[in-house]
Amino acid sequence: MVKNSGIRRAIRLWAPLFILPAFVCFVISFVIPFGQGIYLSFCEFNIPKDAAWSGMDNYTAAFADPSFGRAMLNTFLFAVVSVIVINVPAFFIAYFLSGKFKGVNLFRTAFFVPNLIGGVVLGYIWSMIFDGILRYFGTYLIASPVYGFWGLVILVAWQQIGYMMIIYIAGFQSVPTDMLEAADIDGATRSQTLFRVILPNMISSISVCVFLSLTNGFKLFDQNLSLTGGAPIKTLENGMQVNTTELLALNIYNTYGINRHWHGTAQAKAVIFFLIVGGVSLLQQYLTNRERKIKPAKHTDAKEGKQK
Amino acid sequence: MLKRKLLFAAAAAAVLLSWTGCAGESGNGYVYYLNFKPEADEAWQEIAEEYTKLTGVEVDVVTAASGSYADTLSSQMNKNHAPTLFVCGGVQALDNWHDYCLDLRDSPLTEHLEEDAPCLYGEDGSLCAVGYCYEAYGLIVNKSLLEKSGHSLEEIHDFASLKAAAEDIHSRSAELGFDAFTSAGLDSSSSWRFSGHLAALPLFYEFRENAATTQPAEISGSFLDLYKNVWDMYINNSSVAGGELSAATGGMAEEEFGSGRAVFFQNGSWEYTALTAEDKFAMSPDELTMIPIYCGAEGEDNAGLCCGTENYWAVNSRAEQRNIDATMDFLEWVVTSESGKKMMADSFGVTPFKDHLPSENVFLNDAERMKSEGKYNIDWSFSFTPNTESWRAGVVSALMEYSEGSGSWENVSTAFVDGWKYQYKLEHRILD
Structure with missing residues (x-):
């Protein structure tokens, strides 16, 4: 006890010193640029040095820009679809690969490898694959917004399923064996075991995976840029041009690229983007945490009941 | 390296x-x-x-x-x-x-x-x-192949003569072992040649007619027929079909020309090094020349290269x-x-x-020669394009659909003209 409190005192005394380097790095590389970014969203500028305060102009312009709303809609749709298309297969592949059979590690590695390839490279590789396949049907990837959208979904699913699978495998392995044995003894079927025992115990893994795939979906940029670049571009009857597969991050990038008059607006869009991604992530975390708090309580009751 | x-x-x-x-x-x-x-x-x-x-x-x-x-x-x-x-x-x-x-x-x-x-x-x-x-751009010609096909530079002096020669070469491509034009790829590594450089032609003639010297808020597209003339000629007289252009790259076109599989290649003076370098295509400067992109404009016998x-x-x-x-x-x-x-x-x-030394670049020398012969320069009118990348992307999307057969030329025209108006407003922050 004495020894422990001594260590605790030493930790308390020296902790700030050890935290300092990481904290300084965090401040330099995140807090300051983030603060500067928020400031710039209220300015008109070509380069940050020349920023001139322009009040809410950029936010007004951002909301008035129809391309922003459309990109937001595309992004929500993409994020929701990609969360499902990534997590459902990842869960079942992990379920399958949690068993013990010959070559299981090889399969796990094979599924994980796509995650190691960079987004831009993946985009170009997949555009060749898609175009190569679609050529047999006399069409091409960016001929239709539908192809472009599903192309993006397939690409990110291929890239991220392996990563989520690893997290799910860790989740499967942490399910208490006594509970599985108990379910077995009580005569639970495989699906009952899966949905009543395994799933409730894996809320943490599911929460992490949904969080990651959701935020990845919202932040998607490289793959969007290199696979479709926002194309096909439709010119509507009123002359407006619509980048039909443009997601939020690409929209911000394209806005910045128009000219210096749009730099501040792109910055304002980035701040709005941050608030949306932050808000959605917090909401998702809140919901899954609530779920997690409920489940163990039930589990304890059941255990107690059994002991009685 | x-x-x-x-x-x-x-x-x-x-x-x-x-x-x-x-x-x-x-x-x-x-x-x-x-x-x-x-x-x-x-x-x-x-x-x-x-x-x-x-x-x-x-x-x-x-x-x-x-x-x-x-x-x-x-x-x-x-x-x-x-x-x-x-x-x-x-x-x-x-x-x-x-x-x-x-x-x-x-x-x-x-x-x-x-x-x-x-x-x-x-x-x-x-x-x-x-x-x-x-820099100058136009149609790079492989003179040896042109001669081999039974045609000569002298006979090409306007769109009709260029098209006739190209169609003849294309119709005999199996027998000759080469085609008229390199692939008109619409992959991003190649599409700028058409949404930027080729698009400058109808823009140039329109601006010349209107005596426009600054970026106009709107264009009429009155010379878009010229653009269509050339585009149709490109996609109908090369070895790569219209439906495959979305994936065709700039490197493919360069390779086709450098390895002697096409007579004409729309590109610029910057290609000279790659085409003649020993470790690349090692073409002889004597077999290369650049001619104007004839498009059917009135009086184009007197057109020079696109120099800017x-x-x-x-x-x-x-x-x-x-x-x-x-x-x-x-x-x-x-x-x-x-x-x-x-x-x-x-x-x-x-x-x-004033005091510059002569250049070895055949294409730039061609441009100089034409200028000295009194031929008119085709200005780089694409430099006025509003919100360039987005406008070009719109034109490329429409060109792809048109070439593949699922879209009409009307869509290209809309992307060109209405797209200009829209992108101009965007660039100048004219928010409706």
């Missing part, structure tokens, strides 16, 4: 420079050039070294990685030791950077400029940037005075000294300076 190493070294130098401020700054002033062309990096480094040896003035040349000049310029200009000399890529770049452009009207550099040198002017008439090289530039020098007006002076001295030396002139001719071909 060497080029890659040099680029890496240049990038490392940029990082180092930003950390250390500018180590070489001395009482004599200091020159920091942010170079635009990676292929000229080696030549710039050598000339900078020679100048430093000669005068003691430090010259740092940093080259931005290909395709990232605008970003690199933005980040470098934000630093305390910003470039003293940078490249302004045209009217769009001038809009972003005119506050940083020193008025060069009374500078000694202008004394060395030819009268018709390309320049960028501010609204107040200030000379913001001076063009330091010309996107390379303008601008001096940073916010640099310290002694650094501005050092930069001006350096530029003057580059365009007047023997080593400087040689470097300019070797790296950039024909330059708009």
